[in-house]
Amino acid sequence: MIDSMLFNLMFIGVLGIVSQWLAWRFRLPAIVIMSIAGLLAGPIFGLINPKEDFGDVYKPIISMAVAIILFEGSLNLDFREVRGLGKPVFRIVTIGAFLAWVLGSLAAHFVAGLSWAVAFVIGGLFIVTGPTVILPLLRQAKLKPRPAAILKWEGIIVDPFGALLAVFAFEIIRFLLSDNVTVLSLLLFFAASLFAVLLGWVSGRGTGFLFEKGHVPEFLKSPVVFVIVLACFTVSDEIAHETGLLAVTAMGITLANMHIASIGDMRHFKENISVLLTSTIFVMLTASLTVKTLLEIFNWQIIAFVLLMLFIVRPLSVWLSTVGTDLSTKEKILVGWIAPRGIVALTVASYFASILLDRGFTDAGILMSLTFALVFSTVCAHGFTIGWLAKKLGLATDERPGVLIVGGSSFSTGIAKTFQELKTPVMIADSSWKRLYTARKAGVPFYRGEVLSEQMDYYLDLTPYEYLIAATELDSYNALVCTTFVPEIGRNNLFQLSLRSQREDDIEDIGNTIGGRILFHQDVTWEELNKRVERGDVFRKTNITEKYTFEAYLEEINENAIILFVLKPSGKIGFFTEEMSPKVEDGDIVVSLMERYKEYDKIQKKISDQREKQLKGKEQKGQT
Template sequence: MIDSLLLQFMLIGSLGVGSQWIAWRFRLPAIVVMSIVGLLVGPVFGLMNPEQDFGELFKPIISLAVAVILFEGSLNLDMKEVRGLGRPVFRIVTFGAFISWILGALAAHYVAGLSWAVAFVIGGLFIVTGPTVILPLLRQAKLKPRPAKILKWEGIIVDPIGALLAVFAFEIIEFIMGTNVNPSELLLFFLASLFAVILGWACGKGVGWMFETGYVPEFLKSPVVFTVVIACFTIADEITHETGLLSVTAMGMTLANMHISSIADMRHFKENISLLLISTIFVMLTASLTQETLVEIFNVQIIGFVLLMLFIVRPLSIFLSTMGTDLSKSEKLLVGWIAPRGIVALTVASYFASILLESGFEDASILISLTFALVFTTVVAHGFTIGWLSKKLGLSMEGPPGVLISGGSQFATGMAKTLEDLKVPVLIADSSWERLSRTRAAGIKSYHGEILSEQTEYYLDMTPYEYLIAATELDSYNALVCTTFVPEFGRNNLYQLSLSDREGDNLENLVHTIGGRVLFKEGASWEELNIMVESGYVFRKTNITEQYKYENYLNNIDSEAVILFIKKPSGKIEFFSPEVENRAENGDVVVALTPPSKEFEKIQEKLEEQRKENGNKKQKK
């Protein structure tokens, strides 16, 4: 057992972030890796037990972390995003949640053997999915926009609703059992929930107003939001337990729909904080489980309950609640299967286990085991099947990494056509119909609109594209595009054309601090590349083989040619850049923009070979 709390903090952070990296590197569900790591350092090897070691600080740390995670998720709930999905989302988070509550309670009573009182409390809690588990799965699976948005909205909205349902069920139980016969307690509960929503809305509006009117300097905006989120959660939660989650969700949604630029700018910072919290909190929770809890998970009643929740309760609640909506059968199947439970279920279950036991419900002793069994099973089952199932149902955007090109031109169209020939998804975005005319004529997929506009994220699905090339004639605009999309694509996957050698544009120092990697070779600017294409230069694809190695290719290529990129057999694209040394290997395809004379020579050589072959055939006859 590690005695030092400081060492435990370090180890928890390292294990959490390390789990995320392993999941990314080997394309595994991050939640599964974190759960396994937590179990190994906790109940399996006994290196730590954060719940015991942190003492009274454990629950406040978990609660505040959940509040920040839920707030960050609700910052993405812009009403514009659910255009055309309003009815299915509303039905799922209302009727679907209610059906799931009732069916879950029935399963808990008849299969898990819980009393009606405990069954209705836990049934309300188990409707939650939540951003801690849904958002990592959505990043992994690359779903099409419709099912992805439905799962995201359900997870974030139902998270506080599930906790409140559990509290409401407990209040009803106390009332029925006679331990609390005052009906005003129920009224106070509903008033507290309403107060939490109003508080969240007021905090969101207040923060938004201060940001818009300049009452908060730029360097204090993130700390102010962080502090207000904690205050909003704490005030509501102190009045009635678990209403704090409702409050921060209302605050996040309010800010998201005010469309304040400052909030959009800090969203990526909040995402990073949320990712760190998810990584550490999941390790802390699983490491705090006991060996007795793990053994109890294999109880036949618990296994039966989990299977029923997976294969009956969830699918049935989704199919019944979405009847009459425009969701396809495939979408209903996917949404009906994917419902992983996460941090909120674990934390709230531990709270109710203690207060139900204090109230005399002895069967509540298995709630921790029951909850972890459901959480771990759903996380593993849904984490490993979401990608496979979405592909089978035709709801996945999974495929070779695509290329998004900003700026329509002859060069961009030619390169896009070459990428398309190599089965690489490609799209050209431009705000000018005129510049897109040749793109559309060539049959290349295009998007008409300003790529830097906030509307773009609602109308353009960027999921299939892993690389972005800023290829307009304006160097400063290219740098701005690359800088804007760093959080979405990563700096290593952002490229811009070489700087133009024009007077007054002194951008040489600028590109080293902002923007993307410079493409191709020095001097291959927008003007030069388009002049080449207009002069008859051609996009030539060359296969690298054992017989024709990359060294042979470099020796034979024209000195005026511009080598563009290498396509790997895996589908990966490696663009040439002065900043990176590229090397093609056996099986790769190298694409270059070559002079027409070189292409003419190649054609002549092929014609000459054909003449010789025909002559040989005649002689044999």
């Protein structure tokens, strides 16, 4: 291939991002696509070999990427989440994680043939599932809230600690196996670890202080955090090797629990960097594998180890840790099966493999084969079976893509009732009991709380909802809600009512990146919609068929009717917006808001027609 480091970097980045896009487009596990891309580009076709192409900078690139990925994971660890966890989740992330570490280490030693030191290091790392792999699977499978919450918070909480457990296991066992081990050397190790934690805490507190006091401008906050994370990792690692990961994790946890608004504002940048790094690093790691490493995967010891981790270690650790909890047998089966290892496991395993080899642990040479076999097997096995197993166990929601409506009102309740009648999940969210009165009276599901608050993540599961409608009377709030939920729901599925209010404010200069897509058309405001619902207008559902086409429907409806959305047989919803109208086909259901008298006339006509048919039928029977 072309002997250019610049070209190789570009090629790896393209492979990573294209793999992510293909995974999103075809609803496949991203790691599977990235693994295939890396293997094809590396050991199979020999297009690239990052380990040789990058030379001495290969290890530093991997190390810094792991530090940033681990910082990103620890930044999600808010202690308020831990305090609010139920008993099953708490047991799984404590007792379950410890059992998984011990059982996995025993399997690595007695089955895979690793030394005790290497076995306990890799056993600690393999407890990691991680939000980067588990959250896409949860969205794909649409689990019920309870098992989804358990898997979600396990991934978030255990993710930062897997690498830490590996670090401590490595250092302690290295000292214990050393011939010249002394109490002083152990104390120095713990002192270095304590220094790493202190450095991470100071870095986090210092960063938070600078942000809270306004000493860093907004446009520099993300770069400042990025540089401080790298500095924290490098300084700690130079003072005592392998403690850099501990330092950046401590920094992330510190910042997460300072509850600084700026950290939330940087979430999009942090997630984007994480996606970019995980994509490129994963392709680099898989492309650096040799044919020998791939062939080692088919070693009976590695295969036996993977099978033990899949069918014994994970189910047993979950089952034992949840004894005495209110988890049902079906929930234990599902949670005990789903534990995909991902990018963090592979990147950190590569990091430790090189270090262990440098320290004389020759058996660490198979760590990459072992880790890649486990990662690829778990992602494939769990990614392609989670939906099927959840449905078999009755733990998946068979419902269609749902709609979250922000803002309680008469119109919100009316359209929500229509969604209910169409078997579409719906939820109205508002912070006011008064505005939720009509929803509560109509029996529509509701959430009382501020959707922009941090607590919303803990109490409202967004998994069932693929669409969001901001329908409050405040234009600016609607725009803020839509802008905030872009990463979670996607810009194409975010909608809001018309920004044009009765004041006829000039909004032409508002950026097109702010807010959601304008529903219906500009003249249909919040006031207009609620006025029409309160005066008696009704939501009409019309089936489009070959005989009754959408064109015929448009000719029939009154000019004052508002066409709201079209429901596809698949459950997908197409909203009519200011910019475009969805394509309506046979089998679709069109919903519109129209005056009641039109509906009344149609009902009366149908009743009269039915009576005429009945009378004609009786007359015919009488004549015979």
